[in-house]
Amino acid sequence: MPVKIKQIIIRTVFFILCAAILIATPIVVTVKKSSASNKTSDFMMLTIWQVDCFEGGKGSRADYLQNLGNKFKEAGGCHIKVISLTPAAVLQNLDAGNAPDIISYGAGICGIDNLISGRGQTVWAHGGYCVLSVDENADFSDISVQNTVVNGGKDNFADAAALFCGIGGAKNETPTEAYVDLINGNYKYLLGTQRDIFRLKTRGLGFKVRPVDEFNDLFQIISVISENTDKVAYGKKYVEFLCKNSNQLTKIGMLGDIKLYDDELSALEGVEYGVKLTSPLSQSQKDEILAAIKNSDIKKLKNLFK
Amino acid sequence: MNKTNIKKLYSLTHTDNFDLSKNTTYGLGGMCRAAFYPKTEEEAIAAYCELKSSGEKFFVLGRGSNMLVSDRFYDGYVICTSKLKGIFLTGENQLTCLSGTTVSELMNFTRKNGFSGTEFLAGIPASVGGLTFMNGGAGGKYISDICESVTVFSDKLHVFDNSACDFGYKHSIMRDINCFILSTTLTVETSTCEKVTQNISKYLHARLSIPHGKSCGCVFKNPQGLSAGKLVEECGLKGFGIGGAKVSPEHANFIINCGGSADNVYRTIKFVKEKVYEKFGVLLEEEVVYIGDFNDSYG
Numbered sequence: 003m004p005v006k007i008k009q010i011i012i013r014t015v016f017f018i019l020c021a022a023i024l025i026a027t028p029i030v031v032t033v034k035k036s037s038a039s040n041k042t043s044d045f046m047m048l049t050i051w052q053v054d055c056f057e058g059g060k061g062s063r064a065d066y067l068q069n070l071g072n073k074f075k076e077a078g079g080c081h082i083k084v085i086s087l088t089p090a091a092v093l094q095n096l097d098a099g100n101a102p103d104i105i106s107y108g109a110g111i112c113g114i115d116n117l118i119s120g121r122g123q124t125v126w127a128h129g130g131y132c133v134l135s136v137d138e139n140a141d142f143s144d145i146s147v148q149n150t151v152v153n154g155g156k157d158n159f160a161d162a163a164a165l166f167c168g169i170g171g172a173k174n175e176t177p178t179e180a181y182v183d184l185i186n187g188n189y190k191y192l193l194g195t196q197r198d199i200f201r202l203k204t205r206g207l208g209f210k211v212r213p214v215d216e217f218n219d220l221f222q223i224i225s226v227i228s229e230n231t232d233k234v235a236y237g238k239k240y241v242e243f244l245c246k247n248s249n250q251l252t253k254i255g256m257l258g259d260i261k262l263y264d265d266e267l268s269a270l271e272g273v274e275y276g277v278k279l280t281s282p283l284s285q286s287q288k289d290e291i292l293a294a295i296k297n298s299d300i301k302k303l304k305n306l307f308k
Numbered sequence: 309m310n311k312t313n314i315k316k317l318y319s320l321t322h323t324d325n326f327d328l329s330k331n332t333t334y335g336l337g338g339m340c341r342a343a344f345y346p347k348t349e350e351e352a353i354a355a356y357c358e359l360k361s362s363g364e365k366f367f368v369l370g371r372g373s374n375m376l377v378s379d380r381f382y383d384g385y386v387i388c389t390s391k392l393k394g395i396f397l398t399g400e401n402q403l404t405c406l407s408g409t410t411v412s413e414l415m416n417f418t419r420k421n422g423f424s425g426t427e428f429l430a431g432i433p434a435s436v437g438g439l440t441f442m443n444g445g446a447g448g449k450y451i452s453d454i455c456e457s458v459t460v461f462s463d464k465l466h467v468f469d470n471s472a473c474d475f476g477y478k479h480s481i482m483r484d485i486n487c488f489i490l491s492t493t494l495t496v497e498t499s500t501c502e503k504v505t506q507n508i509s510k511y512l513h514a515r516l517s518i519p520h521g522k523s524c525g526c527v528f529k530n531p532q533g534l535s536a537g538k539l540v541e542e543c544g545l546k547g548f549g550i551g552g553a554k555v556s557p558e559h560a561n562f563i564i565n566c567g568g569s570a571d572n573v574y575r576t577i578k579f580v581k582e583k584v585y586e587k588f589g590v591l592l593e594e595e596v597v598y599i600g601d602f603n604d605s606y607g
Contacts, residue, residue, distance in 0.1 A: 045354040047465070072464060081353065081465050083490075085404060091397045100396055 046080035048103040048228070048237055051087050051095075055108025056129060056158040056220050057177060057197035059255015059267075062086070063127075063222065066254045067106060067244070074243045080236045089113075089157055103228035104237050109219045109279045110157035112288045118225040125280060126244050127256035129196045129220035130270035131163040133212045136202070137190050142212045147172045150191040153180040153198060159219050159279070161295045162303060164193055166216035166277060170298045195220060199266050200255050211269045217307075219279035222256065277307045314362045314385070317355055321345040326386055328377045328599075331369060333433055335522045336570040337377030338600065343369070343386040349406070349490045353461050355387045356488040367599055368488060370438030371410065374524050376577075378600025379570045387488070389437050397421075402456060404493045407437025415508055424499035425454050427507035431515040432525075437489040440473075442595070443480045447514060450475070454494045462487040478529050478595050519556035521564035527577055528561055528592040536584075536592055537561035543583045550576045574602040 050071070052064040064086035071082025085102070087095070089111050095101070096117065106126070107114065133142060133150070145167070152164050154174045164172050172193065175183065181201050184192040192198060193214070202209045224244065226237030248258035257263075261271055283291070287306065294303040322344045328337025341364075346352035359366040365384025369375075389408030395417045396404045403423065405414060411429045414436060418426050428449040429439065438444065439451045440458055452475030458468045462485060474481040482489055528536035540546075540560035547557045552568020553576040563576050581592050 044357060045350055047350045047353060049349075068465075068467060075464055081350075081461075083349070083459060083465055084467075085396075085398055088399045091399055091402075094397050098396075100394075 044080075046232065046236060048080060048082050048233060048240060050082060050084045050104040050106060050224075051092060051102040052084055053087055053089055053092055053105065053107040053111055054156065055089060055110040056156050057153075057195060058222075059129065059196045060200050061254045063106070063254055063256075066250075070244055070247055070250070071240070073247075074240050077243070079239055079243065082240060101227065103230075103233050104224060104226050104240070106222060106224045107282060108157060109221050109223065109282060110159065112157075112283045112285050115282050115284050117227055118282065121225045121227050123223045123225050123281060124241050124245065125221045126224050126241070126248070127222040127251050127254070127258060128218070129222075129256060130218055130273060131160070131167075131193060131195055131214035131220070132199070132270055133167070133214065134184065134192045134194055134198055134202065134209055135190055136185060136187075136207055136209045138208065138210075140190060140210050142191075142210075145169060145191050149189055150193055151175055151180045151183050151189040153177045153192060153194040155195065159217075159291065159295065160193065162219070162291065162307075163214055163217045165295055165298060165300060165303065167193065167214055169193065170295070170300075196255060196257065196267060196270055199270075203266065209266070211266050213269050213273050215273045216276045217278070218273075218275040219307075221278075221280045223280065223282075277304055279307050314358050314364065317344050317358050318342075320351055320355060321347065321391065328369075328372075328382065328386070329379075331388070332372030332375060332377055332524075333522060334372075334376060334524055334565050334570070334573065336379060336565055336573065337372075338379045338381050338570075340382035341385050343388050345388050345391040347391045349392070349461075352387070352389070352392055352407075352488055352490060356461060359385055359387070360486075368437075370408065370435035370441075371433055373433045373438065374442055374444070374595065375597045375599055376524060376570055376573055378574075378598075378602055380600055382600050389435055392437075392490075398493060401496050401498065402493055403496055404491050405436040406491050407435060407440070407489045409436045410434070411436070411439070418496065419501055419504045419508060422499050422501045422504060423496035424504050424507060425496040426494060427504060427511050430508045430511040436492050436494075440489055440492045441480060441482050442478055443475045444478075446511065451492070451494075452480070454496070456493040456495050458482065458492050459490045460487040461490055465490075517558075519558040519562045519564060521556070521562075521566065523556070523562050523564050524596045526561045527563050527580075527594060527596050529595045531590050531592065534590065535561075539584045539588055539590060539592070540580055543580070543587050545580055545583060548576070548580075550579065555580065570600075571603045574598070575604055578604050 064084045068084040075081055093113050147169050150169050150172045152160050152172050152174045154160050164170055183189050224241055226234055228234050251258045252262050291306050322342050324342045326340050326343035344355045346355050368387045370389050392406050392408035394406040398404045411432045411434055415430050428447055443450050443452050445451055455470050458473055460466050530536050537560040545555050546560050548555045551572030552566045553572040554564050554566050556562035556564050585591050
């Protein structure tokens, strides 16, 4: 074989080998990476603390997050474990050095502002205040401090909603007491939430609804707070998954960014709120808000909620 | 040896050639290939998944208080929950305990924080996971009485509420399915440190009547409306034994290891079962869980 042809063959073989190595390397790397990441997700578990700071609609928000967590795993995500905690238990656990990877909370919680600072806050569901009446002649034109009872809720600012509605100082009662007072006719109106709509529906009572668009703090927010990079990545994917599935919020009677209801609850959908609270507060901020509510200082309240 | 299949697990805290006799209340049991000690729920899931998919034999070990392990070599692995510990307050009256949390740690926590409701467990040499698995308890009270929910891993995570746990006498659904108990959430009541301490002392005092010596606690479940111990006693078997195993003279439902072998205990249990069946026509069912192979010939 002439030397030139030999050289050409050697060069061609060398070129093909180099090309093969170049092409194959990324494939091998990709395969290895994907297999490693699948393995990680097989065992990785994100712990979510679900904190109920305000009454939901129906069912359990923790169960909802867990069920979606199971679907997230099936869809290639990681394991999700949801624990339901009270706001007080959250603070006690944080004091004891226990922290989750993700926390889902209402804006009314206080004391976790440092924990979630700079971590991103996504609203995954919300509720809404409304005025309800079981009086068939009610037209909401005569709402007053005297004829309206306020569902005090949990760690939400129901009295701020009353103040913004012009009925600051109306009687504030526990959720059940307020509801019972309404159906017993002790009050013509109830300043309540989506939860009261479900209460009335469950009882089969006819009722009228007027949404409160002046104020809302009934937002369920989620933040990924893990320090582990892999967990943060999966946590963010879970939050995306949660938001993508907002059409399932009917299961817990909560509201989302899309239209979900065609019954009485639809009155609370698509409302533009004058004042919103979508971030947790420090204890001093909460104290200032409570003082402003007590003094019926709407102007200050608006500033504090900014 | 399929060590390569599970080599990832060797990044966990582990002990090769694990001696089971040092980790059971009977003080019996042979060696096994290795024991893994997950410290977190993730490590527990990893250990469980890897061992399950490897096809290797394995079992989950809590405090080893309700099992009889064969003295022969166990050709498999153990997942020890002894480092999977932690108690978290999840509500005003709710505690979540990781499965390896011991009863004594639970008592210390409830005493310190003034939570009552768990005191009846005082003195039981078990982990919370083990108690949940067996629906253990004492003095006619069971963990199911205070169990809110149980988080387990099988193919995926499940949170079983109390009713889904299918608790019964010395039974839970976790005994029927292949799963790993990760944590148990208990309902407690707000009390005072002093009151809880008093209650714990009362229950510990009541346990003084329990036979001394190495045992697994009660060997047999009580048949409906009957006392297993009474049946054994009426067969005249108190003090009876094979080799170094002996039916306790104090409580006939206890079989004590007085320096014998696991086979001796096993044979004694089988013998007692036969005698009770012959005399009363009642087939006693073991509460104790057997691990490994036993020689049941009396010879």
